[in-house]
Amino acid sequence: MRIIIVGCGNVGQTLTQQLSKEGHYITVVEEKSSVVQNVVNSYDVMGIVGNGASYSIMKDAGIEKADLMVAVTDSDELNLLCCLIAKKAGNCHTIARVRNPVYKKEINFIKEELGLSMVINPEEAAANEAARLLKLPSATKIETFARGRAELIKMVISEDSRLRDKALKDIPTDLKKQVIISVVSRGKDVFIPDGNFILRAGDEITIIGSSRNTLNFFKKMGLPTAKVHSTIIVGGGETGYYLAGQLISYGIKVTIFDKDTERCKELSELLPQALVINGDGTDKDMLLEEGITRVESFASLTNLDEENIMLSMYVKNINPKAKLITKVHRVNYGEIIGSLDIGSIIYPKNITAERIVQFVRGMSASKDSNIEALYKLNDERAEALEFIVRSGSPVIGVPLAQLNLKKGILIACINHYGEIITPSGESVIRDRDSVIVVTTLTGLKDINDILEK
Known part of the structure; x- marks a missing residue:
């Protein structure tokens, strides 16, 4: 897709890095020439020095052919004006970063009147993530898939944990059937574990399962499941x-x-x-x-x-x-x-960039991929992707144990018409299922990419 990013602060540069890596044609617009030069030298993108709210600058950036314009400058009003001009000049999708709480009650009106595709507030997004963590204090990070039906949760294994010093294959059945342990972070190393992998105290693990099963998992582990008071x-x-x-x-x-x-x-x-x-x-x-x-x-x-x-x-x-x-x-x-x-770390700029990147992937899903959602894990050393399975895919109807998966791939969850399945080797993927894949590989765009050729 052709994407224009106005504003090259931390959020703008994070977006530029991620979206250019995913093969989109990116043009950045920024008033500071030194910043533009640095971004152009660092990534395979076009750069224009100027005010993104200028019609002529927008034309130079290619607004008439753009699919999306993202305004993430430090000024809410400038971001909204950029979106208005982009909408009128190019009739493309627009995203604005809006931080001032004054606009909070009016955001739906602003979004509708300006035709915005998305409005993102970094501080509110960060607060939402913090609130989720305080509702389940045993977790260090919580994300949702399958429209909220499945959860990705990070937690640290304590000295007295039932999982300590156990191989995944030897984990008690009452725990194993609830969730899948999809990623293990140990020091600087990140693993997609197999059944022989032994968990140690201090490991940070990522579990995936239905909302009900993740809650049951925490209960059976003897960990707090109630919100803080x-x-x-x-x-x-x-x-x-x-x-x-x-x-x-x-x-x-x-x-x-x-x-x-x-x-x-x-x-x-x-x-x-x-x-x-x-x-x-x-x-x-x-x-x-x-x-x-x-x-x-x-x-x-x-x-x-x-x-x-x-x-x-x-x-x-x-x-x-x-x-x-x-x-x-x-x-x-x-x-x-x-x-x-020191517990859960909240990065407002990363959260903002992630939400925008997820929107972009949703847009591109109908064009060149079937990614529904994607989350970066463990300092971007692993990814959790949700794919929509389309008819004709070679993964359909084959027991997972018989699929010739690439190394570094784990099928962590299957959503079958709203039923969240924690998969085993006998599980089968069906047409129109959504599947959550955890991987240390990059560049996967289709569910078929998980298979060895």
Whole structure:
């Protein structure tokens, strides 16, 4: 597809990297010439220096032939104006990044009136992910497939886990029939495990199954399956505001720390059920006074990555049982943070890029692939893809044990008309099923690509 990306910040560059890698024809538009030069040198894309809201610049970028225009500059208003001009000039699909909560109540009106295909709010998307994790505190990451019927959940194996030091083939049947363990991360290594793979304490595993089965799996493992009852949020910005609102709606007791007096007044009016404290959330005495050692969860959501990381490390030390959420903006911190064991890391920029990439894949599904959804796992070293199986595919009607799969491929889940199946070697894929495949390979576009030629 022909895609124009306006804005080459972290989100724009992440999108450019991913979509160009997937074979789309990308043109980037950015006002800073040095940034454009850097992007063009790094990826196989076209670059134009200029204002994306300019009709002439849009024409130079090829808007008349574009399939999609994505506006991810730092200005909501500029993004919306870019979409309006693109829609009028090229009649293509448009996506806008809109962050200001003022537009929250009006977003459906704006989307309809401007003909937007998608509106993404990074802070709200990050808060949604954090809220899901606080509803199931034993998980470090949760994603959904098959329109919410199947879940991909990450968790860490503890010293007293029933899975510790067991080969996958020897896992008790009551656990094995619930979910499939599809990926194992051990230190810097990532594995698609077979039946002989032995799990160790400290491994982070990715399980896939129906929503009911994943819940049963956690129960049988003796892990908490109920939401937390209390949380402390440090940072009353947009992410903190959206997260607090969701948690309050779940009946969770929320305390928010923020240094800005005016912002605290706003939050008190917007969230009357929350306890809003005007103070420095990095003040250890203040945290102790507000019960940090007893709280069930803690979210560090300031705008400083280092502050968030240090706060989570401190809380981990004095309250090891608390569920931790740490917001990080710099995506290149991933490998370092992963070794710190500070709970769930939320990357707003990555979440935004992932949602947009998923939309693009949905658009291209009718053209050159049958990918319904795709999630990057373990710092992009593995992928989970959902394929729609079309008639005539060689995978149809053959028991999975008899399929000649490429190395590094695991069929993790089958959705048969809404029935989520945890597959075994005897399971069979049927026409129109959706199938979740986990792989360390890249470039898969069709379910048939999982087979050796």
